[in-house]
Each structure stands twice: as C-alpha cells, then as structure tokens.
Amino acid sequence: MKKAVVLINTGSIYAADRSEYLAFMRRFLSDINVVKLPLWLKPLLFRLILPLRSSRILSHYKSIFTDKGNPYFIYSQNLVDTLNKDTDDFDFYQAQSYSRPFLKDVLVALKSKGYRADDIIFIPLYPQYCRATTQAAMSLIKKTLREVFINISEPYNFHCIKSYCFDDAYIKALAASFKDHNLGDHIIFTYHSMLKESIASGDSYQKECEYTTQSVCKALMLNPDKISHTYQSPAGLRQAWLGPFLDEILIELAKDGIKHVTVIAPTFSIDCLETLYEIKIENQKRFIEHGGQRLEYIAALNDSNDHTDLILHLLQKYTEQM
DSSP states (O other): OOEEEEEEEOOOOSSSOHHHHHHHHHHHHTOTTTOOOOTTHHHHIIIIIHHHHHHHHHHHHHHHOBTTBOHHHHHHHHHHHHHHHHOSSEEEEEEESSSSSBHHHHHHHHHHTTOOGGGEEEEESOSSOOIIIIIHHHHHHHHHHHHHSTTOOSSOOOEEOOOOTTSHHHHHHHHHTTTTSOOOSEEEEEEEOOBHHHHHTTOOHHHHHHHHHHHHHHHHTOOGGGEEEEEEOOOSOGGGBOSSBHHHHHHHHHHTTOOEEEEEOTTOSSOOHHHHTIIIIIIHHHHHHTTOOEEEEEOOSTTOHHHHHHHHHHHHHHHHTO
C-alpha cells in the first residue's frame, strides 16, 4: 500500500459566520501549545472579548473571500489535488488543526481504507519550527493517532517532516517566487510574531526566521541595505512579542521617502487572513497614507509548482531515510 501523506495546517473559517468564527477561535485559543491562558481570563475572552471583536474580524474575512469561498481552503485543496495528479507514489490529504477537515476525521477515513498509523507521513506546513505551530500540530497528531489507532504501543514515534526551512529546496522555492515581481525600492520579509517568552525558553523560531531571510537574500544577491526583517500580527501588548513590527517599519519607510515596497511572508505556506487582509489591504493602506505609493505582495507558495516540487522533494528525502 502507498503511504498516505497528510498536510496539516492551522485552519480557518469557511463562511463569514459569527458562530463558526467563535468556535474556531475557541478551539485555537484552548490549545496550551498556542497560548497558556489564565483560568480567570478564559470566560472573559470567550464570552465577551471575542464576541465583541467578531463583527470587525468577519468584515476582514468578507473582504478576502472570492465567489468560490475562502482562498485559504481553495489553495489548500488545490495543492493536494495537484500533488495527487503529479505522483502515484503517495496519496495526499489535507487536515486542519482547528477547523474542517479535522485531523481526526481524516485519520478515521484513512483507517477505514486500510491504512495503519505507520503508513502515514505528516507534514505540518510550518517551514520554521515553533512551539505554537509545529509543536501544537505534532501534539495533536500524537493524541489523535492514539484515539483512532487504539492499538498503538508506547512510546510511539510517528512519521513527520518538520522545520524544513534549512532545506535548500525551500529557499530555492522562495527565491523563485520573486521572479515575476518588480522588487521596488525596498524588500520586507515578514513573519508571524511569537511571544518573546517562548523564544527565551529555547524555541528556535526566531533563529529559523532569520536564517530564512538571510538565505533568500544570499540566493538572490539582494542588497542588504534595501532589506527589512519584520514580524506581524502581535496580540495584546507589543512589548511581549517579537519585533520589529511590519506596520511600524512600513510607516518609517514611507516617511523616509520609499515609494514602492515588496513584501514576502515566508512563514505562511498558504495565503490566509494575515496575508490577504493584513498585508495586502490593511498595511498597504497604512503605507500609502504615510506617503508610500505601492505595496507589492509576493504570494505564499500556495498551490504553485514550486510548492508541489518542494513537498515531493521533502518526501523523497524523508522516505530514503526511513
């Protein structure tokens, strides 16, 4: 039997629906790998803060949805469909940690087709390792495998490809995504911000983000004076999160007379609210309001040939070592 490959990512919402959004956020923020919330804060967050914010956030989602729905799910499914067409060596599936298709449903379906736990390879689509993303996915995988394949013995090491930013094929794929773009006056690499507390405890995320920026710049021979390395999407007090922040750097550049910036967000393998709204709409507006003229966003790898080639390369490399 061929190996099954499950591409797992965070998830999103299928419709700009309040109840679906609140359920998604409850699942996401209840994961202790993502954030450890004080007990007193949970009722306040789930019953007051998130409901109050929901109308504004749902308007953001509506601004990026197409006639076919949420681009995040369209790209995710297209990626799986393309991989299944490109190779007969594996069967590919998508799973999400906090939304449909839920990992448990995917594994139940695989079990019904005759797959054993050892027949499945997981790829968390997070190029840079982080406790809040990669480790969260791996914890969910281990827990769900035990629930679905109840005869798993302990300790159990499942097949998983993680933290692939050090692979030259990943850097090559990112570099290739620049080819159809006018690089403008300045290039910004932006990554999802993470809590400084997590980095201080030994999380390698910051180092892996910096390695990614440096490696792509080296591959493309970019002028370091025209490069900024930033983070985005902090929640709460900014002092607690990795910076410098994308929105602040954009304002500084605009005030310094930079008119055209190009932004790439390597931490996102699939375009989502943080890229399609926060970068392309919100931050572009902010840049122009402060004197800039154009923000050009380089799309995530999504369902591109470069992405499928990368995944097949990672699988070949991994299976040769099994």
